[in-house]
Amino acid sequence: MAVVGTETAFEVLARVAEEERRGRRIVSFCIGEPDFPTPEAVKEAGIEAIRRNETHYSPSAGIRPLREAVAAEIARTRGVPTDPEEVVIAPGAKPILFHSLMAIAGPGDEVVYPNPGFPIYESVIRLAGATPVPLPLREEAAFSFTAEDLATRVGPRTAMVIVNSPHNPTGSVASPEALAELVRLARRHDFWILSDEIYSRILYEGEHRSPHALPGAKERTIVVDGFSKTYAMTGWRIGYGVMPRTLAGDVARLVTNAESCTATFTQHAALAALTGDQEPARRMVEAFRARRDRIVEGLNAIPGIRCLRPQGAFYVFPNVTGLVQARGLASARELQEALLTEAGVAVLSRSAFGTPAGDEDQQYVRLSYATSLEQIDEGLRRLEAYARGGAGRPGGRAWPE
Incomplete structure (x- = not known):
């Protein structure tokens, strides 16, 4: 501990x-919590799900309709064809981060993470037994990591690199050049990319850029996203990961061990959020x-x-x-x-x-x-x-x- x-x-x-x-x-x-209420239609979908007795276990990877909706959303927003079998629903985005690190990293491995960054990255890396390697985000680079800094921190022991864009705590967005270098190095050194995209919809200029969308990245990328920030659903505890099918099976098995599943009625509320009015x-x-x-x-x-x-x-x-x-x-x-x-x-x-x-x-x-x-x-x-x-x-x- x-x-x-x-x-x-x-x-x-x-x-x-x-x-x-x-x-x-x-x-x-x-x-870091939106002060807006959860949209009324989303709340009503959750309430109606309870009234329909959607209050029992679901599959550990999540209900099929929500996984299909997430797969369609990833295809639409990242331009990457995605199968529902590559989606795992979890009670928040944190469990995807946690289970992915537990499945991939351990003693003898190194995991590169943004620094400053979400403090749970470093915590879970240490808990998995791996060595945390901070990737500096500097004010003079507008708090985007640089290709040069990344290249000096990866090597044969690198099991994973974590990126977060838009970023907590700086609000920065990773540059296209940095993301391209990340994918190039991942292919060269054969490490995983965990792309924390929980703020992907809260963007003020331009379009969201995901390393997942770059050539050669899909087979080695885990996209972490969820509903807490975009739909003001922090207390609903609902998130998801998108990853290669084999790893999705491993992460779903860890969900079985740790949480059994995500609350079924919150999944129906999330489905309404994703497929309903985005206004x-x-x-x-x-x-x-x-x-x-x-x-x-x-x-x-x-x-x-x-x-x-x-x-x-x-x-x-x-x-x-x-x-x-x-x-x-x-x-x-x-x-x-x-x-x-x-x-x-x-x-x-x-x-x-x-x-x-x-x-x-x-x-x-x-x-x-x-x-x-x-x-x-x-x-x-x-x-x-x-x-x-x-x-x-x-x-x-x-x-x-």
Whole structure:
């Protein structure tokens, strides 16, 4: 258990709940969850499935209609013909990541993962007994991995490379050149690609690019996607993986061992989401676009902060080195704590997204803008007041009660 990590976002969320229980108003940018409700038609499909008694076991790989719909969606959006036998449904996208690593990697293997990145990557790599190899995402490269950095980190021991585009925590999108080099190296060194595409529909410029769509990639790529972000279904716990048929059988067998199956009625709700009206999802992305523009503009107006404009997801990852230094702090982790206790603003520091890999001289925090424009404006106001020298009153009461 000593190697198993966690998600700091949930720990900070618990801190926020405790502060609010004490009567303090917190502006929270810490959790990566759409603040929109699940679309009504999707909720009704889930309720109707329960009423039809779709409350019993399903096949471990998922119900056939949903697997067919996912296969059709992959063919339509990635341009890759896909068979339902290549699809595994799981209670969220995380189990696909977990089971894929357990099926593929072990002691003696290396797994390359984006850094900074979703903290569960590094955690599960270690749990599988493999060696995590961080792939740096640098601000000067717009937080896309570079072909050069990737080439120096893969070799005969590489079992898998994990990519995430659009990316958590930076909102970046992998460049076409980097994806092409990834596939070329995968074929040369015979490793798997796990492409985490959970934010594929939350994109503000251009079309989504998947390594799965490149020549020679399908037979060695695992696409991880789901319904949590696009359809505001985080609590429904429903996701999927697309992979070669043999590996799909292995992953389904691990689902049998770990979860038995995914809740049947949530699969029917997911089917309605995927095949029904896409207007709620489109409107949500447009709202995120407006929020992105507001928060980027506001952050760049605050002394000591600079922020790139993200291309996807609903996160910004500003450089706060100047603010950390101006306030006499040692790190972004200390800034995270100071903002919560003195300014009533919850953010996550760079340390929440993987062991630092050579970027310790620069300090970053992540803010999720999956919240209202009013909350964004209030959070920016508090951040600016803190940056310009505002200090907490006795008892840490630096914000409205």
